Amino acid sequence: MLKRKDILGLSDLKKEELELILDTAESLREVSDRDIKKVPTLRGKTIINLFFEASTRTRTSFEIAGKRMSADVINISASSSSTVKGETLIDTARNLQAMSPDVVVVRHASSGAPHMIAEAIDASVINAGDGCHEHPSQGLLDLLTIRQAKGSIEGCRVAIIGDIEHSRVVRSNIYGLKTMGADLVVAGLPTMMPAGIEKMGVDVAYSIDAAIKGADVIMMLRIQKERLSNPLFPTEREYSIAFGLNSKRLELAKKDVVIMHPGPINRGVEIAPEVADGSHSLILDQVKNGVAVRMALLYLLAGLKQGDN
Amino acid sequence: MLKRKDILGLSDLKKEELELILDTAESLREVSDRDIKKVPTLRGKTIINLFFEASTRTRTSFEIAGKRMSADVINISASSSSTVKGETLIDTARNLQAMSPDVVVVRHASSGAPHMIAEAIDASVINAGDGCHEHPSQGLLDLLTIRQAKGSIEGCRVAIIGDIEHSRVVRSNIYGLKTMGADLVVAGLPTMMPAGIEKMGVDVAYSIDAAIKGADVIMMLRIQKERLSNPLFPTEREYSIAFGLNSKRLELAKKDVVIMHPGPINRGVEIAPEVADGSHSLILDQVKNGVAVRMALLYLLAGLKQGDN
Amino acid sequence: MLKRKDILGLSDLKKEELELILDTAESLREVSDRDIKKVPTLRGKTIINLFFEASTRTRTSFEIAGKRMSADVINISASSSSTVKGETLIDTARNLQAMSPDVVVVRHASSGAPHMIAEAIDASVINAGDGCHEHPSQGLLDLLTIRQAKGSIEGCRVAIIGDIEHSRVVRSNIYGLKTMGADLVVAGLPTMMPAGIEKMGVDVAYSIDAAIKGADVIMMLRIQKERLSNPLFPTEREYSIAFGLNSKRLELAKKDVVIMHPGPINRGVEIAPEVADGSHSLILDQVKNGVAVRMALLYLLAGLKQGDN
Numbered sequence: 046m047l048k049r050k051d052i053l054g055l056s057d058l059k060k061e062e063l064e065l066i067l068d069t070a071e072s073l074r075e076v077s078d079r080d081i082k083k084v085p086t087l088r089g090k091t092i093i094n095l096f097f098e099a100s101t102r103t104r105t106s107f108e109i110a111g112k113r114m115s116a117d118v119i120n121i122s123a124s125s126s127s128t129v130k131g132e133t134l135i136d137t138a139r140n141l142q143a144m145s146p147d148v149v150v151v152r153h154a155s156s157g158a159p160h161m162i163a164e165a166i167d168a169s170v171i172n173a174g175d176g177c178h179e180h181p182s183q184g185l186l187d188l189l190t191i192r193q194a195k196g197s198i199e200g201c202r203v204a205i206i207g208d209i210e211h212s213r214v215v216r217s218n219i220y221g222l223k224t225m226g227a228d229l230v231v232a233g234l235p236t237m238m239p240a241g242i243e244k245m246g247v248d249v250a251y252s253i254d255a256a257i258k259g260a261d262v263i264m265m266l267r268i269q270k271e272r273l274s275n276p277l278f279p280t281e282r283e284y285s286i287a288f289g290l291n292s293k294r295l296e297l298a299k300k301d302v303v304i305m306h307p308g309p310i311n312r313g314v315e316i317a318p319e320v321a322d323g324s325h326s327l328i329l330d331q332v333k334n335g336v337a338v339r340m341a342l343l344y345l346l347a348g349l350k351q352g353d354n
Numbered sequence: 355m356l357k358r359k360d361i362l363g364l365s366d367l368k369k370e371e372l373e374l375i376l377d378t379a380e381s382l383r384e385v386s387d388r389d390i391k392k393v394p395t396l397r398g399k400t401i402i403n404l405f406f407e408a409s410t411r412t413r414t415s416f417e418i419a420g421k422r423m424s425a426d427v428i429n430i431s432a433s434s435s436s437t438v439k440g441e442t443l444i445d446t447a448r449n450l451q452a453m454s455p456d457v458v459v460v461r462h463a464s465s466g467a468p469h470m471i472a473e474a475i476d477a478s479v480i481n482a483g484d485g486c487h488e489h490p491s492q493g494l495l496d497l498l499t500i501r502q503a504k505g506s507i508e509g510c511r512v513a514i515i516g517d518i519e520h521s522r523v524v525r526s527n528i529y530g531l532k533t534m535g536a537d538l539v540v541a542g543l544p545t546m547m548p549a550g551i552e553k554m555g556v557d558v559a560y561s562i563d564a565a566i567k568g569a570d571v572i573m574m575l576r577i578q579k580e581r582l583s584n585p586l587f588p589t590e591r592e593y594s595i596a597f598g599l600n601s602k603r604l605e606l607a608k609k610d611v612v613i614m615h616p617g618p619i620n621r622g623v624e625i626a627p628e629v630a631d632g633s634h635s636l637i638l639d640q641v642k643n644g645v646a647v648r649m650a651l652l653y654l655l656a657g658l659k660q661g662d663n
Numbered sequence: 664m665l666k667r668k669d670i671l672g673l674s675d676l677k678k679e680e681l682e683l684i685l686d687t688a689e690s691l692r693e694v695s696d697r698d699i700k701k702v703p704t705l706r707g708k709t710i711i712n713l714f715f716e717a718s719t720r721t722r723t724s725f726e727i728a729g730k731r732m733s734a735d736v737i738n739i740s741a742s743s744s745s746t747v748k749g750e751t752l753i754d755t756a757r758n759l760q761a762m763s764p765d766v767v768v769v770r771h772a773s774s775g776a777p778h779m780i781a782e783a784i785d786a787s788v789i790n791a792g793d794g795c796h797e798h799p800s801q802g803l804l805d806l807l808t809i810r811q812a813k814g815s816i817e818g819c820r821v822a823i824i825g826d827i828e829h830s831r832v833v834r835s836n837i838y839g840l841k842t843m844g845a846d847l848v849v850a851g852l853p854t855m856m857p858a859g860i861e862k863m864g865v866d867v868a869y870s871i872d873a874a875i876k877g878a879d880v881i882m883m884l885r886i887q888k889e890r891l892s893n894p895l896f897p898t899e900r901e902y903s904i905a906f907g908l909n910s911k912r913l914e915l916a917k918k919d920v921v922i923m924h925p926g927p928i929n930r931g932v933e934i935a936p937e938v939a940d941g942s943h944s945l946i947l948d949q950v951k952n953g954v955a956v957r958m959a960l961l962y963l964l965a966g967l968k969q970g971d972n
Contacts, residue, residue, distance in 0.1 A: 077762070077763040078763065079707070080707070081706060081707030081708075082707045082708070082709060082735075082763060083706060083707035083735075101739055102758060105711075105737055105739060105759070105762065106762060108737055109709060109735070109737060109762050112709075112735040112737075113707075113709075113735065270749060308750070308754075308758060309749070309750035309754060309755075309758075310750065310754060311749055311750075312751065312754075329757060329758070329760075329761040330761075332758050332761035332762060333761045333762070333763070335762075336762050336763070
């Protein structure tokens with residue numbers, strides 16, 4: 046059993062906790078393959094998706110995860126939220142708490158917003174992405190995907206390529222992968238590399254070729270096109286030449302390398318179509334595992350409460 | 355049993371009807387405290403939330419109320435509605451009626467819109483706020499909160515402070531509280547006071563101090579910041595000094611006074627943080643009672659139909 | 664049983680398939696008249712409403728249809744979709760497929776978008792309107808409405824009046840009605856008439872009076888007011904005089920003529936209020952049949968899979 050109220054990031058999750066979540070996700074994964082994709086586990090539980098930033102795929106994944114476990118799922122999007130009327134974030138959260146939710150899933154543009162909410166309310170909080178900070182359910186689905194493909198995460202050489210500095214996905218992945226014993230290398234333009242990243246225990250390569258040499262796993266990050274208009278950043282085409290993954294570069298990695306990407310992908314920018322759609326790609330497995338991981342999180346936070354505490 | 359199709363306002367509800375709703379809400383309140391927050395009462399019933407104005411908290415409260423009673427809840431927001439395509443309100447309503455809903459919950463910027471819809475369709479209509487007119491479910495949750503805190507509403511001295519003229523919450527509260535035998539006083543800037551308000555059977559005070567002296571209940575209204583830009587209105591700071599509730603002023607009320615606010619609150623404008631968060635505040639109880647009252651309304655309008663008429 | 668994965672249009676549906684869908688809809692129609700409007704048919708099935716264009720009525724109709732059959736229904740609207748982030752339509756679809764939906768209902772401004780999605784994914788796809796191409800569930804509900812009113816579609820004289828060129832509703836109706844043996848005539852301004860429309864097997868009349876003479880069914884189309892600003896189009900008033908249906912014109916049709924309109928109607932433009940609300944009007948029957956037809960489509964595509972293939 047998970048002895049914590051919230052999942053705010055992977056930075057403080059211990060190896061046993063990560064394994065419990067992955068094992069639970071693994072066992073719930075087959076629910077989505079059934080003809081009747083429904084289990085009664087969370088019947089009578091209320092899950093609120095509180096999204097201050099738009100995110101179709103993450104919201105949809107949590108909504109499907111909740112509904113397949115028979116929970117009541119309520120979507121709230123920021124544009125219609127009373128925060129626009131000047132209410133504080135904490136007051137918004139306390140108001141929702143008064144409606145007795147079991148889990149509040151929070152996406153927010155500001156780092157730390159889910160933590161503030163978690164401290165203010167009794168319901169469990171899951172961080173569904175906060176600023177450039179963490180995105181733990183994405184990190185967990187990446188761990189699950191690697192574990193399935195490689196048998197074990199321990200000792201895997203994982204190369205992460207792209208805008209390291211602005212990615213909450215990277216941060217959650219580094220924490221989770223390090224805890225599970227992976228060997229990490231990151232690469233990206235110097236302007237995309239946070240100062241002191243080595244202190245997180247990762248190697249830094251300044252070319253994609255150096256990073257993917259001998260990699261078991263290559264994780265490509267989405268390039269935010271809006272950042273490419275920045276004078277410090279190259280054009281899409283230049284970026285693609287310098288840091289895009291294509292089938293030629295793939296030959297530098299191990300023969301059984303797997304390719305991952307948190308999506309949505311920019312075909313022809315950070316990843317070539319033949320790689321995204323190729324036999325090494327696990328991009329759609331990641332999405333499928335996303336539902337399983339979110340089912341596991343909801344179950345571990347809300348489903349076990351009744352008999353166990 | 356409630357012998358009416360719709361709940362459009364508290365102006366025409368008799369005391370026995372109010373009591374039936376409050377008693378029903380009281381008995382349904384504990385559903386939200388259960389581990390499995392679900393009763394089958396409204397299984398197979400269709401509730402449509404038809405919101406022409408954004409309102410996260412009211413919509414969420416009705417949605418949770420419906421789902422906890424196993425109803426199917428459909429959200430429709432105005433921005434995506436075909437009224438933008440030039441369809442009349444009545445045609446929109448008749449179209450929805452053709453899909454056989456049991457209850458249509460209507461929020462609209464124009465006073466009387468829910469009444470027009472109620473006349474046009476067979477389904478029950480609940481007014482979830484129409485212009486500056488009424489907001490009966492808010493009035494009812496306020497009645498329930500006062501009754502819980504004070505044992506009885508009869509004889510309670512209730513002070514309502516703020517923009518009386520533009521508040522549908524006030525109007526519903528005045529009707530409901532008068533019917534239940536409360537003693538009412540309202541206070542606010544002269545520009546916020548509707549002409550002839552005395553005819554509604556309330557006392558008028560032109561200072562907050564005069565109004566809260568001896569009050570059992572103080573109901574603070576949200577100040578619409580956009581109205582403060584009006585030359586007839588003071589700045590936020592001036593408003594706060596003249597009509598804001600702080601702990602010093604609170605000493606004028608009875609020792610066991612309770613503080614209410616329909617939310618969202620403007621901390622430091624109409625209400626000081628130490629009062630909003632203090633031991634006299636029932637603001638979050640109101641929100642919790644909101645779910646119970648809406649469950650009661652949905653149940654009384656849609657749940658009893660089958661066997662009873 | 665329907666031996667196809669998708670419903671993309673009525674152009675390729677055979678008479679027996681149309682009849683199967685109509686018969687199924689007919690038998691499911693009474694579910695919405697029950698006191699408990701719920702059957703367990705699609706329990707554990709996941710339906711995604713993927714709407715790239717706003718459409719309250721079609722989305723609501725599919726959502727209600729799915730929920731009344733106990734499916735989990737997920738709404739995705741374009742504005743919040745990651746297609747705005749540069750993802751291709753196919754990638755969006757494949758991502759959804761990885762979450763294991765049973766049916767994806769697609770509305771898109773571009774003709775052929777649902778077909779592209781249908782080819783890319785395993786889930787069933789229902790076209791809920793694509794550009795000026797097809798809107799098969801609307802065509803089917805029109806067939807059902809005519810069949811109910813006239814006993815049989817075969818031999819019925821159906822007049823369709825309005826902007827034939829830009830209407831996906833017309834296209835689906837022409838295919839379906841021809842297959843079922845109806846006799847068709849279309850009328851509209853020359854600028855609204857597609858070149859070569861006669862090749863679809865319909866008569867073309869250039870006045871409304873000529874078209875409705877002897878008609879069993881008159882189907883009025885919504886005039887898009889934005890198109891009336893076009894210099895090729897008349898004003899609303901002129902359009903109404905030339906092509907609007909009023910009670911005087913109605914006398915030219917058969918005594919038992921029925922009037923249909925896909926909605927939302929522009930009262931006083933293409934249809935006079937006394938006609939829209941009169942005894943010949945089946946406009947609200949169409950909406951009701953819409954829920955039944957969508958239940959039938961969802962059932963035939965997703966509900967039968969388990970035992971039958």
